[in-house]
Amino acid sequence: MRLLVNIDHIATLRNARGEGYPDPIEGARVCEDAGAAGIVFHLRGDRRHIRDEDVHRLKKSVKGVLDFEMAASEEMIRICREVKPDLCTLVPEGREELTTEGGLNMRHVYDDFKNRAFPAFRDTGIEISLFLDPNQEDIELAAELGADAVELHTGTFANAPDAASGKSELRRLHDAAKLIHKHGMMVNAGHGLNLANLPELIENVPHLHDISIGHALVSKALFWGLDRTVKEYVGLMKGGI
Ligand SMILES: CC(=O)[C@@H](O)[C@H](O)COP(=O)(O)O
Numbered sequence: 001m002r003l004l005v006n007i008d009h010i011a012t013l014r015n016a017r018g019e020g021y022p023d024p025i026e027g028a029r030v031c032e033d034a035g036a037a038g039i040v041f042h043l044r045g046d047r048r049h050i051r052d053e054d055v056h057r058l059k060k061s062v063k064g065v066l067d068f069e070m071a072a073s074e075e076m077i078r079i080c081r082e083v084k085p086d087l088c089t090l091v092p093e094g095r096e097e098l099t100t101e102g103g104l105n106m107r108h109v110y111d112d113f114k115n116r117a118f119p120a121f122r123d124t125g126i127e128i129s130l131f132l133d134p135n136q137e138d139i140e141l142a143a144e145l146g147a148d149a150v151e152l153h154t155g156t157f158a159n160a161p162d163a164a165s166g167k168s169e170l171r172r173l174h175d176a177a178k179l180i181h182k183h184g185m186m187v188n189a190g191h192g193l194n195l196a197n198l199p200e201l202i203e204n205v206p207h208l209h210d211i212s213i214g215h216a217l218v219s220k221a222l223f224w225g226l227d228r229t230v231k232e233y234v235g236l237m238k239g240g241i
């Protein structure tokens with residue numbers, strides 16, 4: 001099992017002031033130095049966090065796995081083919097959404113992916129992962145398309161309103177992971193994971209390969225880093241009034 005860190009929200013913070021910091025590429029370097037197996041970013045159509053120049057800099061700088069999350073638009077496919085990440089995770093994308101709200105509807109996208117998106121990646125060496133809810137039909141269609149991996153959407157589990165619905169979602173994730181593995185695809189997982197819910201996921205869902213975590217990890221890092229940062233500033237002011 002490998003941790004891939006999603007660095008989108010380092011870019012969110014940078015963009016809030018229009019300054020050059022914090023730099024998501026520097027963040028990616030710290031994550032890899034700390035033991036992450038790779039880096040995930042989502043280049044959105046509206047460029048709300050990661051920007052095109054970040055993508056090219058990440059490709060140069062990341063030493064481990066680089067996972068490019070994107071909608072299967074012509075524009076993104078062109079950029080992805082240029083950048084050549086290790087993995088491309090295709091996700092549904094809505095302009096108004098705050099974050100990705102669910103997995104791909106495979107019945108809806110099947111013909112388009114078969115005739116347009118998948119052929120565009122043939123012979124590029126880029127592996128294709130599909131971001132899916134844990135349901136059988138979507139997984140069977142992903143296998144039929146020849147996807148290399150499925151990333152299970154863990155958001156419903158992570159945001160479950162009570163323990164019973166959390167448990168029932170874990171059972172769905174468990175069955176889905178077995179089916180993905182049976183079809184010879186890699187089992188990835190992500191969305192809404194954090195230090196509190198990750199142990200239960202790992203304990204209950206088999207065959208997990210890449211786990212991507214972003215928002216909660218970056219948020220936690222802020223608080224674990226504030227103490228030292230404030231001390232540095234206070235240290236500089238010692239001797240003043
Ligand atoms: C696929 C997924 O669940 C997340 O990685 C999400 O796509 C990240 O996008 P935001 O960082 O914009 O929430």
Ligand SMILES: NCC(=O)COP(=O)(O)O
Pocket residue numbers: 006040151189190191192193212213214215216
């Ligand atoms: N693919 C999921 C991801 O990259 C991170 O999602 P989140 O932890 O930011 O919800």
